[in-house]
Amino acid sequence: MVDGKPFLILGGELHNSSSSSVAYMKTAWPRMSAMHMNTVLLPVAWETIEPEEGKLDFTVVDGLLEDARANNLKLVVLWFGAWKNTFSSYTPGWVKTNLTRFPRVQTSDGRDTERLSPFSSAVREADARAFAKLMHHLREADGQRHTVLMVQVENEVGVLPQSRDHSEVANAAFAAEVPQTLMSFVEKHRTTLNPEFRAAWEEAGAKTRGTWQEVFGKASLTDDLFMAWQYATYIERIAAAGKAEYALPMYANAALIRPNYEPGQYNSGGPLPHSMDVWRAGAPSIDFLSPDIYFNEFAYWAGVYTRPGNPLFIPEAQGGATGAANVLYAVGRDAAIGFSAFGVDEQGNTPLDLVGITNPGEPIDSGALGSMYLTLSRLESLLLKGQETGNLSAALLEGDAQRAARTSVGAYIANVARAGSPAASGGRVGALFLRTGPDEFLVVGSGDAMVTFTADTPGPPIVGIESIDEEYFENGAWTPRRRLNGDENSQGQALRLHASDVAEGRIYRVRLYRYK
Numbered sequence: 001m002v003d004g005k006p007f008l009i010l011g012g013e014l015h016n017s018s019s020s021s022v023a024y025m026k027t028a029w030p031r032m033s034a035m036h037m038n039t040v041l042l043p044v045a046w047e048t049i050e051p052e053e054g055k056l057d058f059t060v061v062d063g064l065l066e067d068a069r070a071n072n073l074k075l076v077v078l079w080f081g082a083w084k085n086t087f088s089s090y091t092p093g094w095v096k097t098n099l100t101r102f103p104r105v106q107t108s109d110g111r112d113t114e115r116l117s118p119f120s121s122a123v124r125e126a127d128a129r130a131f132a133k134l135m136h137h138l139r140e141a142d143g144q145r146h147t148v149l150m151v152q153v154e155n156e157v158g159v160l161p162q163s164r165d166h167s168e169v170a171n172a173a174f175a176a177e178v179p180q181t182l183m184s185f186v187e188k189h190r191t192t193l194n195p196e197f198r199a200a201w202e203e204a205g206a207k208t209r210g211t212w213q214e215v216f217g218k219a220s221l222t223d224d225l226f227m228a229w230q231y232a233t234y235i236e237r238i239a240a241a242g243k244a245e246y247a248l249p250m251y252a253n254a255a256l257i258r259p260n261y262e263p264g265q266y267n268s269g270g271p272l273p274h275s276m277d278v279w280r281a282g283a284p285s286i287d288f289l290s291p292d293i294y295f296n297e298f299a300y301w302a303g304v305y306t307r308p309g310n311p312l313f314i315p316e317a318q319g320g321a322t323g324a325a326n327v328l329y330a331v332g333r334d335a336a337i338g339f340s341a342f343g344v345d346e347q348g349n350t351p352l353d354l355v356g357i358t359n360p361g362e363p364i365d366s367g368a369l370g371s372m373y374l375t376l377s378r379l380e381s382l383l384l385k386g387q388e389t390g391n392l393s394a395a396l397l398e399g400d401a402q403r404a405a406r407t408s409v410g411a412y413i414a415n416v417a418r419a420g421s422p423a424a425s426g427g428r429v430g431a432l433f434l435r436t437g438p439d440e441f442l443v444v445g446s447g448d449a450m451v452t453f454t455a456d457t458p459g460p461p462i463v464g465i466e467s468i469d470e471e472y473f474e475n476g477a478w479t480p481r482r483r484l485n486g487d488e489n490s491q492g493q494a495l496r497l498h499a500s501d502v503a504e505g506r507i508y509r510v511r512l513y514r515y516k
């Protein structure tokens with residue numbers, strides 16, 4: 001809710017160094033507006049606002065606020081404090097260079113690493129002080145204007161390449177009892193715990209007290225849960241200090257797990273599905289946990305982060321045609337409060353794989369997501385209402401899956417099958433269905449597909465298509481153009497979605513009926 005009204009974040013995240021310079025951003029803002037985004041996710045680094053201890057400098061923050069407003073864009077601030085992608089590269093020099101005062105995560109053979117230790121109260125308190133100052137300043141500078149909507153606290157935390165910190169204080173904590181706060185949470189929420197987490201606890205005897213290994217077992221997952229508690233309680237201190245100054249919604253984002261990766265191969269301790277309960281117990285001031293989804297299994301990862309009490313927000317994802325398909329699914333199927341592609345200030349010359357986006361074949365056409373954002377922004381109030389009333393759904397054809405994707409829409413099931421050449425839409429096709437009447441839907445597609453409808457409720461079993469109209473947004477309203485029939489709807493048997501729908505801003509109004 002922004003200023004009392006529901007708001008759908010159609011966002012993009014800047015590259016890691018862009019927002020360190022107001023001058024550099026001058027060339028980027030128009031690109032964001034051209035992509036029809038309404039929100040930019042941008043880092044604010046500890047080193048930028050507190051280059052000298054106790055001396056705060058908000059010149060860059062104020063410049064970014066001013067230029068975002070000038071471009072009619074909202075912001076989500078990413079606090080790059082003690083950690084960014086597990087490392088501590090955004091801390092000021094006076095922190096980075098003082099390993100005695102600000103200790104590091106240590107390896108099992110006692111070596112310091114490039115990561116500040118979450119067990120250090122000195123690190124935590126200095127980080128909390130700086131963050132609280134930032135939130136205080138944002139309240140002063142933006143408390144009425146609400147350019148800044150939300151804040152992400154730290155970025156993709158966790159430990160690599162080992163599964164936990166082996167510093168002395170960490171070893172002592174690992175050998176100690178699991179904090180009672182966590183155990184009471186586990187007992188109280190036993191029936192809704194993440195299955196993997198619950199299994200680890202129950203297989204170790206569902207104890208209500210004991211050391212970490214006694215309670216969760218000897219597997220490396222326990223190291224991950226131990227670190228998750230430490231990062232969560234650390235970030236709780238930061239978030240609470242910030243909210244005491246300015247209570248904006250706050251979240252933490254996660255780097256996800258490649259198949260069969262062990263803790264330490266992935267960010268051990270990050271807010272991952274199997275440790276979401278630990279994070280909820282340890283960081284109640286964090287409103288939700290978010291996945292950075294670069295992997296192709298988008299529907300799976302979006303689904304596991306859509307939990308009661310954890311609304312889906314995707315701060316980082318692939319852009320282009322892939323993003324255009326995925327945003328339909330996130331908003332339509334999982335009622336996401338927002339979606340954001342990474343690297344949107346790309347000047348069209350940096351190969352995607354440089355930022356780790358694993359689809360080298362995909363053309364750099366951020367246009368596709370931009371066009372989809374334009375269509376979604378024109379449907380925003382209907383979509384938000386649809387999310388609220390459950391009159392919204394979506395299906396996603398992922399990768400080269402040949403099987404049709406299905407989704408239930410009111411009394412019907414929509415079956416979305418491949419059509420045309422997968423190459424045209426990179427193999428991924430999203431289709432969103434907004435129910436506007438008992439037998440009427442608006443359909444938004446991101447690629448070539450054939451949609452048929454079957455009955456999903458008792459009653460006359462056969463579903464017929466009464467009519468299909470293509471619609472375009474003209475003079476502020478969705479306006480019908482052609483009535484699609486004959487060859488254009490398989491002689492009345494199916495809705496044909498086209499890859500060109502996205503760029504041309506075309507949607508469809510479908511009316512169905514049923515008979516025996």
Ligand code: DGJ
Pocket residue numbers: 016085155156292316342355356357
């Ligand atoms: C995820 C991080 O959160 C981003 O800051 C950036 O490093 C991307 N990975 C790059 O792929």
